[in-house]
Amino acid sequence: MPPTGAGGPWWDVLHGWDAELQRTGRVELRSTAGLRVLAIALAAFAGAVCLAPAIALPIAFGPVALVFATVPLLLCTALLVVVVVQQTRFLRRHLVVTVDGIEVTGLATVPWRDVLATRTSLEAVQIRVSTGRGSRWLPVGTLEAPSAQVVAWLELVRHRAQSGR
Known part of the structure; x- marks a missing residue:
């Protein structure tokens, strides 16, 4: 991740989420409502x-x-x-990112070791998780934050959590 200020406001948002995750251990990204x-x-x-x-x-x-x-x-x-x-x-589905894993409100709570990948599909965030019999995509939906930023940040946090940093 580039240093603060490098890469424009796009990276500043990611740094803000990262700082909040380090400070409180939890970041909540709410779904869009309009x-x-x-x-x-x-x-x-x-x-x-x-x-x-x-x-x-x-x-x-x-x-x-x-x-x-x-x-x-x-x-x-x-x-x-x-x-x-x-x-x-x-409308009630939010994404909560913690140091231990992710929670998709009303759908699932998943530890980082079971998070396999993240992607966007039509501006909606999807997260691939490991299940007992394979894997499946959790449909998070559209969030208030841009989906590309959310996916980039989730991949960074997932990589850090799975590598033990």
């Missing part, structure tokens, strides 16, 4: 728009509407509920 909250609101609104006619059409037009209109509208509502639940889970 667009995710908008997606949750839009999906909830669209679900309500689908659910209202699913209830009103059979009342107005009888059993024929129940078969032809209500079923597709209820399927649409169910899919939108899945989107709301998934986005809400990602």
Whole structure:
């Protein structure tokens, strides 16, 4: 890692995280909220728009509407509920880095010896961890910090932790 100030503000952020990890033993990188909250609101609104006619059409037009209109509208509502639940889970998912390992809130706590690699995929951070029967990618998601910086820093900390420094 270059000395403080070298490499511009990109490296200064990494030095800040490193200093906080050395000082407190813990760094929390929070997930992004802006667009995710908008997606949750839009999906909830669209679900309500689908659910209202699913209830009103059979009342107005009888059993024929129940078969032809209500079923597709209820399927649409169910899919939108899945989107709301998934986005809400990602909204609460944070990455906590400690001297002992990483914790992906609500998903897993992994010691450094089991962290195999990190990468970005569509600006979202993913961490490859060793399991009892192989390995898998933990989907951390998008964080408030730039994903390339997070991956570079995680690789540095992982290398240090696994080499015993």
